[in-house]
Amino acid sequence: DQQVKQNSPSLSVQEGRISxxxxxxxxxxxxxxxxxxxxxxxxxxxxISISSIKDKNEDGRFTVFLNKSAKHxxxxxxxxxxxxxxxYFCAAAGFQKLVFGTGTRLLVSP
Amino acid sequence: xxxxxxxxxxxxxxxxxxxxxxCDPISGHxxxxxxxxxxxxxIKFLLxxxxxSKQDESGMPNNRFLAERTGGTYSTLKVQPAELxxxxxxxxxxxxxxxxxxxxxFGPGTRLTVT
Numbered sequence: 069d070q071q072v073k074q075n076s077p078s079l080s081v082q083e084g085r086i087s088x089x090x091x092x093x094x095x096x097x098x099x100x101x102x103x104x105x106x107x108x109x110x111x112x113x114x115x116i117s118i119s120s121i122k123d124k125n126e127d128g129r130f131t132v133f134l135n136k137s138a139k140h141x142x143x144x145x146x147x148x149x150x151x152x153x154x155x156y157f158c159a160a161a162g163f164q165k166l167v168f169g170t171g172t173r174l175l176v177s178p
Numbered sequence: 179x180x181x182x183x184x185x186x187x188x189x190x191x192x193x194x195x196x197x198x199x200x201c202d203p204i205s206g207h208x209x210x211x212x213x214x215x216x217x218x219x220x221i222k223f224l225l226x227x228x229x230x231s232k233q234d235e236s237g238m239p240n241n242r243f244l245a246e247r248t249g250g251t252y253s254t255l256k257v258q259p260a261e262l263x264x265x266x267x268x269x270x271x272x273x274x275x276x277x278x279x280x281x282x283x284f285g286p287g288t289r290l291t292v293t
Contacts, residue, residue: 070220072220100280102280102281104284109286110286110287111182111269111271111284111285111286111287112221112269112284113284114281114282114283117280117281157220157221159221161280163234164209164226164233164234165211165223165226165234165237166211166213166221166223166280166282167223168213168220168221168222169220170218170219170220171218171220
């Protein structure tokens with residue numbers, strides 16, 4: 069019973085274009101959502117987060133949108149750069165632990 | 179500031195053997211978490227320490243797994259005896275705050291292979 073789902077295992081985008089990564093969750097008790105980025109042989113690195121009381125949070129090229137009624141969030145990267153190529157994990161926070169999705173592998177080609 | 183460190187980076191053991199993984203959190207972080215990722219699936223929560231106390235161990239798979247956090251500093255995760263399905267990458271994370279924090283800092287992980 070997966071509470072956080074990332075239905076796209078991979079995404080390919082050209083440099084300079086927008087990357088949109090999606091995430092769905094089932095538990096309405098989650099009150100905070102995070103995106104982590106992971107390079108091979110490294111641990112996940114925190115990227116950006118959003119509280120459940122907000123619908124948008126922006127940090128430079130990264131913006132996270134939250135649609136609570138649809139239990140859906142998305143990460144927008146614009147413009148995408150080759151260095152953004154990594155696996156992106158969506159995570160939901162509840163009861164002091166993180167529940168992760170399976171990840172989406174983003175490939176940004178020059 | 180040093181990040182979360184984990185040792186070893188890789189471990190290959192035979193079924194039935196024992197393995198101990200170590201995690202050193204960021205200095206001053208009261209919260210320490212263990213997670214595991216199996217075969218490209220999601221990263222799954224195992225347990226959460228606040229200082230030396232186990233706050234939540236609901237994710238521990240079974241009693242073959244034993245976690246300790248001596249003196250509220252580093253933590254060890256022992257698997258005894260190891261089974262094939264224990265293979266995966268074990269991540270440790272830490273965060274500030276007595277009540278737990280949403281932003282957790284992860285170590286590089288220990289890749290465990292049980293043959």
